[in-house]
Amino acid sequence: MMLVAFLWAICFPFIVVGLPDAPPLLFAALRALLAGLCLILIAVGKGRRISFSPRRFLMLTVIGFSYTGMGLGGMFLGAGKLGPGLATVLANAQPLFAAVLALFIFREVVTGRVFAGLIVGFIGVVVLATPEMEFGNARFTGAVYVLVGAIGTAFGNVLLKYQAGSDDIYWSMGIQLVIGSAFLGIASVGLGEGMAIDWTWSFSSAIFVLAIPATALMVVLWYSLLASAPLNSLNSFTFLTPVFGLVIGILLFGETFSFVEIIGIGITIVGLVIVVKAPRRPAVVSERREQTKVAGHIY
Helix, strand or coil, X not given: CHHHHHXXXXXXXXXXXXXXXXXXXXXXXXXXXXXXXXXXXXXXXXXXXXXXXXXXXXXXXXXXXXXXXXXXXXXXXXXXXXXXXXXXXXXXXXXXXXXHHHHHHCCCCCCHHHHHHHHHHHHHHHHHHHHHCCCCCXXXXXXXXXXXXXXXXXXXXHHHHHHCCCCCHHHHHHHHHHHHHHHHHHHHHHCCCCCCXXXXXXXXXXXXXXXXXXXXXXXXXXXXXXXXXXXXXXXXXXXXXXXXXHHHHHHHHCCCCCHHHHHHHHHHHHHHHHHHHCCCHHHHHHHHHHHHHHHHHHC
């Protein structure tokens, strides 16, 4: 999970490196397509068979739209307007959104501690946006893009957890990435971005890092972990991502923050830590039910 957190954190810096040479949504589509094809080639090389029902394919389509399409689209559109450190903090507010989505979609009970964390995290995001609370301002628009992308990622994570371990990891992740790249490509054409890409060394390096380690490797690790550990346990590591992102932004990009932004970043991270560290009541109930079933079976 520390490796996953680091791979998430390097995304925005490399997006910033590559954006001068390609339109944002086309850049995002290319990243997802290369990562998806890489995983599909691995599946073929390993002799993995593909077998998806229409329902499963529909699920992968929704994941491709939310996790990859919305998630990467928001990242790439927002990255050009925000520093990589601030963008990483906002993007990793997704556990807060995931908790809200779980409440409305799966009727998951939210404990008082989780609710408190949500409120604290929301206050932090508001504080972060306060200096740029002027509609049309580039940084404000960038923050909105990143937050919308975080909502898509959160929804995709809920669905990924729902089906983790039920099918082949390389085919599943490869297909949803390719589907997500199609959505991004359609959006790019719809917005009239054009197809011009300047294949400089910096862009080539950025797309390689983003597609292979920061996407293909990361989603395989993440999907594997979702199948073998509770989501709340894994999410306890997510607060490391904005920390890594801030350090990278400061050291490599000379990013600076106002006093208000520093306060907002701190509040947001505190809210994230409260949410991911809070015990999940439904898990306890489910565990007790399972123990009751086992005990009833034995006796």
